Every structure is written in structure tokens, then in C-alpha cells.
Amino acid sequence: MRVVLAGTGSAVGKTTIATGIMKALSGRGVQPFKVGPDYIDPSYHTMATGNTSRNLDSFFMSDGQIREAFIRAMEISGARMGVIEGVRGLYEGISPVNDVGSTASVAKALNAPVVLIINSRSLVKSAAAIVLGFRALDPEVRIKGVILNQVKNRRHYLKTKRAVEELADTPVIGGIPRDEELAVEQRHLGLVPAVERESIASFIEKWGLAMEEYIDLDALEDIMSSAGRIHGGRERLWKKENSKRVRIGVAFDEAFNFYYRENLEALEDNSASIIHFSPLHDEELPDADALYIGGGYPEVFAGALESNIPMRKSIMKFHGDGRPIFGECGGLMYLMASINDHEMCRVFPYPSEMTPRVQGLSYVISEAIEDNIITEAGDVFRGHEFHYSRALVDKNARFAFRVLRGKGIMDSMDGVTSGSALASYIHIHAASCPQFAANLTRNAWEL
Structure with a gap:
């Protein structure tokens, strides 16, 4: 059983509705998924269901890898239903004419029915035209239901429902009224991560109750039951080569929590034990062979990170001992000399700073130009980057990656290195860089 909850565009209420549905159905067994490169929405899904939300992305993954990631997650959780929140509009991807990176591509790879979410504010008959257009653009995408968001009142809902069902021959399974109390705090990368706010749980509870009241969940389950078989083969997500325990x-x-669950599982599959530590709250590193410092919001917690001098000294000693350190985006900034003049770890002797929005989310293709702790020279891999900051490196910086698509740190270069430390703006997914875990664990016991 599975369904894709897709929007006609951004800001139609996908995350509120999808998370609310996941919460409302959680007692029936839900495995959540998110289309596209996103860490924050999945944190809400995970809180709503108790099962770790997974990402599915046709830029990072082949169709076979999408099927493998979906089926694997369903088997791990033992859930009955796979509920997949889309990204942006149903058909939006990296190209105006093909499917790569779109919600539609994931729906087709999984042979999953789609429920289309429409912001129906001020719409009645026009809502039917929207549904007809979305259905006609790609007949392989099976739009089996519609949810109307931002309805004014019961009368508005019933009129719009009739228009869509009679003129577009598509059932409307619910209508969500306008309600400012369903809104939640946001910042520059989107919603505030669930790990940061205890109050998020209360919002998710409200969303779940609203979906129970305003959506026909039995009809939604019937749509999921109509999915049929998943056609096509499955492909391996990552390499499994290291057998030495590390x-x-x-x-x-709160500062660092942007990780794809598969990245950690790929490390575990290569004989790694994962030991969490907090750069904010712990005074020294755990006994570890390598460090992985992912993304997040270090700029928000820069003062507290600066104040934790024992941790910063512990990381510098770890680096001085020649142990591998891998940092992504926020991790890159923490490993720099400073963030907005707040002292950081100085693994790399360059300042970093927040900037006006220069470039938001972008897909990246990179090539390794030298061997490093996660790739080998000549490896080509994919990822994504956020640019609300910059690392002020100079001509002496040594880079491991040439950016073929994307921005990087400087002059289409990324992956700054110092000894056995590597840090990059590029967020990777284990499926997009299948050698990542095997190489990092191997270097952890070799170096």
C-alpha cells in the first residue's frame, strides 16, 4: 500500500497535510518518505509516525535504487502503508521537459497512485481545470484523488468538490479550512527542525486531528490499496567492502542534525559503530576512529559553539593526530576558523560568514580530482548544496572536488582538505556516492 501526496506547486500546504495524514494514520502503520533533498520535513514525518522518514530522489537515484530504497524501508519498519510527500509541484524537476528530480518520476518508478493537493483559495470551477491539466500532461502519472486546502467554508468546499468530481472525473477526498493555528515557525532553509522545538509535537498533534476531521482517511486507504505491484528491478544503494570494525x-x-539515515546505515553496513556526540553540550569527543559532522544550523548556535572551548580543542587534537574528519555544509563552517566572527575549530584556517541569499538549493555533480577519505580520483558523484553562507578561502586552499554542476566553495571547486580532514558544501546521499561509506570506514582504520 502506498500513495504520493503531491502539490500543484510550492506553498500549497503539502508538509502540513502530509505530516498530519501520517500522524492520523500512524496507528495503522505508516512508513514516511520525502521526495527530494530535504532533512527538515522528514524530521516532522519521523516524529508523527515513530518510523524514520526516508528520501527518494531521481537525481540521486536510478529507478531501481528508488524501488530498493522504498522496499527496504518498508521491510525495516514493518509498516503497512508507504506515504510519500512530494516536492514543489508534481512535475517540477531540474528540467522544464523531463522528469529527473520530480515527484512524478518517483510516483512512476514505484507505480504509486497520486493524491493532488490544491490551494483552492478563490477557486471553484478553475480547480477542475487544474486537475484536468495535471492529469493530461502525463497519463502514466495516476492521479486518483484530490485534497483541497484553504477552503473558505463548507459551501465553498462542496461547490469545488462538485466541480472537480463532475468536470475532472477525480474524487475529492477532503478539504482543509483556512486556519492560522496550523502554521509553524520557519527560517531560511524551511521549517525549524523538529529536534529543536518541543512545541513541534503539539503542532503535529493538531495537524493529525485536523486531517482526521477533514479528510476521508478510509478513501485515502482505498487509493493506497489500489497501487498494485511495483514493476521493475531493484539496484544496490551502496558498496559494502570494509569488514574491519571501526x-x-x-x-x-540542535546545531547538527542534517543526515540521511541511509548514510549512517551504509557506514554500519561497512562495520562501523555510530557514536553520537554533541558539539554544543559535550566537552570532549567520544572514543572514535573518524568523525562525521553533517549539516544543520551552526550559525544559529554560533555563540554556544564558540563557548564550548573544550570540544573545539578536542576536535583540533583529533585532527592533529591525523584522524579522518568529514564535514558537510554546516559541518564545513564549524570546522573553519570562524562563523560570523565567532571562533570555531580552525581545522581549516579560513573564516566563514552568512550572506544574503545568493543561491538556495541546487543539485550538484562533482568529480574527485585527488584521492580523499570518501572518494578516489576520477570518481563522479552527485549531491546537493545550500548557499546562505560562504567560506572565505584563499589561493592556498587545497580542493578534492571539481564541481561540474553547481557552485562549490570557490571557482567551481569544493572539498577543502587539510591532512585527513575533508569538508564540503556538498550534501551526499549514500546512493549518489556509493563508495562513501566503504572509503570512510576503510580510512578510519588505516589512518
């Missing part, structure tokens, strides 16, 4: 210290707290 310990990987993974930074995880």
Missing part, C-alpha cells in the same frame, strides 16, 4: 563519531544535536 567507530564513527557523528555530531548530532
Whole structure:
């Protein structure tokens, strides 16, 4: 059983509705998924269901890998239903004419029915035209239901429902009224991560109750039951090559929590034990063979990170001992000399600073130009980057990656290195860089 909850565009209420549905159905067994490169929405899904939300992305993954990631997650959780929140509009991807990176591509790879979410404010008959257009653009995408958001009142809902069902021959399974109390705090990368706010649980509870009241969940379950078989083969997500036991210290707290679950599982599959530590709250590193410092919001917690001098000294000693350190985006900034003049770890002797929005989310293709702790020279891999900051490196900086698509740190270069430390703006997914875990764990016991 599975369904894709897709929007006609951004800001139609997908995350509120999808998370609310996941919460409302959680007692029936839900495995959540998110289309596209996103860490924050999945944190809400995970809180709503108790099962770790997974990402599905046709830029990172082949169709076979999408099927493998979906089926694998369903088997791990033992859930009955796979509920997949889309990204942006149903058909939006990296190209105006093909499917790569779109919600539609994931729906087709999984042979999953789609429920289309429409912001129906001020719409009645026009809502039917929207549904007809979305259905006609790609007949392989099976739009089996519609949810109307931002309805004014019961009368508005019933009129719009009739228009869509009679003129577009598509059932409307619910209508969500306008309600400012369903809104939640946001910042520059989207919603505030669930790990940061205890109040998020209360919002998710409200969303779940609203979906129970305003959506026909039995009809939604019937749509999921109509999915049929998943056609096509499955492909391996990552390499499994290291058998030597290692310990990987993974930074995880309010400042650093952007990790794909598969990245950690790929490390575990290569004989790693994952040990979480907090750059905010712990005074020293755990006993580890390598460090992985992912993304997050270090700029928001820069003062507290600066104040934790024992942790910063512990990381510098770890680096001085020649142990591998891998940092992504926020981790890159923490490993720099400073963030907005707040002292950081100085693994790399360059300042970093927040900037006006220069470039938001972008897909990246990179090539390794030298061997490093996660790739070998000549390896080509994919990822994504956020640019609300910059690392002020100079001509003496040494880079491991040439950016073929994307921005990087400087002049289409990324992956700054110092000894056995590597840090990059590029967020990777284990499926997009299948050698990542095997190489990092191997270097953890070799170096």
C-alpha cells in the first residue's frame, strides 16, 4: 500500500497535510518518505509516525535504487502503508521537459497512485481545470484523488468538490479550512527542525486531528490499496567492502542534525559503530576512529559553539593526530576558523560568514580530482548544496572536488582538505556516492 501526496506547486500546504495524514494514520502503520533533498520535513514525518522518514530522489537515484530504497524501508519498519510527500509541484524537476528530480518520476518508478493537493483559495470551477491539466500532461502519472486546502467554508468546499468530481472525473477526498493555528515557525532553509522545538509535537498533534476531521482517511486507504505491484528491478544503494570494525563519531544535536539515515546505515553496513556526540553540550569527543559532522544550523548556535572551548580543542587534537574528519555544509563552517566572527575549530584556517541569499538549493555533480577519505580520483558523484553562507578561502586552499554542476566553495571547486580532514558544501546521499561509506570506514582504520 502506498500513495504520493503531491502539490500543484510550492506553498500549497503539502508538509502540513502530509505530516498530519501520517500522524492520523500512524496507528495503522505508516512508513514516511520525502521526495527530494530535504532533512527538515522528514524530521516532522519521523516524529508523527515513530518510523524514520526516508528520501527518494531521481537525481540521486536510478529507478531501481528508488524501488530498493522504498522496499527496504518498508521491510525495516514493518509498516503497512508507504506515504510519500512530494516536492514543489508534481512535475517540477531540474528540467522544464523531463522528469529527473520530480515527484512524478518517483510516483512512476514505484507505480504509486497520486493524491493532488490544491490551494483552492478563490477557486471553484478553475480547480477542475487544474486537475484536468495535471492529469493530461502525463497519463502514466495516476492521479486518483484530490485534497483541497484553504477552503473558505463548507459551501465553498462542496461547490469545488462538485466541480472537480463532475468536470475532472477525480474524487475529492477532503478539504482543509483556512486556519492560522496550523502554521509553524520557519527560517531560511524551511521549517525549524523538529529536534529543536518541543512545541513541534503539539503542532503535529493538531495537524493529525485536523486531517482526521477533514479528510476521508478510509478513501485515502482505498487509493493506497489500489497501487498494485511495483514493476521493475531493484539496484544496490551502496558498496559494502570494509569488514574491519571501526567507530564513527557523528555530531548530532540542535546545531547538527542534517543526515540521511541511509548514510549512517551504509557506514554500519561497512562495520562501523555510530557514536553520537554533541558539539554544543559535550566537552570532549567520544572514543572514535573518524568523525562525521553533517549539516544543520551552526550559525544559529554560533555563540554556544564558540563557548564550548573544550570540544573545539578536542576536535583540533583529533585532527592533529591525523584522524579522518568529514564535514558537510554546516559541518564545513564549524570546522573553519570562524562563523560570523565567532571562533570555531580552525581545522581549516579560513573564516566563514552568512550572506544574503545568493543561491538556495541546487543539485550538484562533482568529480574527485585527488584521492580523499570518501572518494578516489576520477570518481563522479552527485549531491546537493545550500548557499546562505560562504567560506572565505584563499589561493592556498587545497580542493578534492571539481564541481561540474553547481557552485562549490570557490571557482567551481569544493572539498577543502587539510591532512585527513575533508569538508564540503556538498550534501551526499549514500546512493549518489556509493563508495562513501566503504572509503570512510576503510580510512578510519588505516589512518
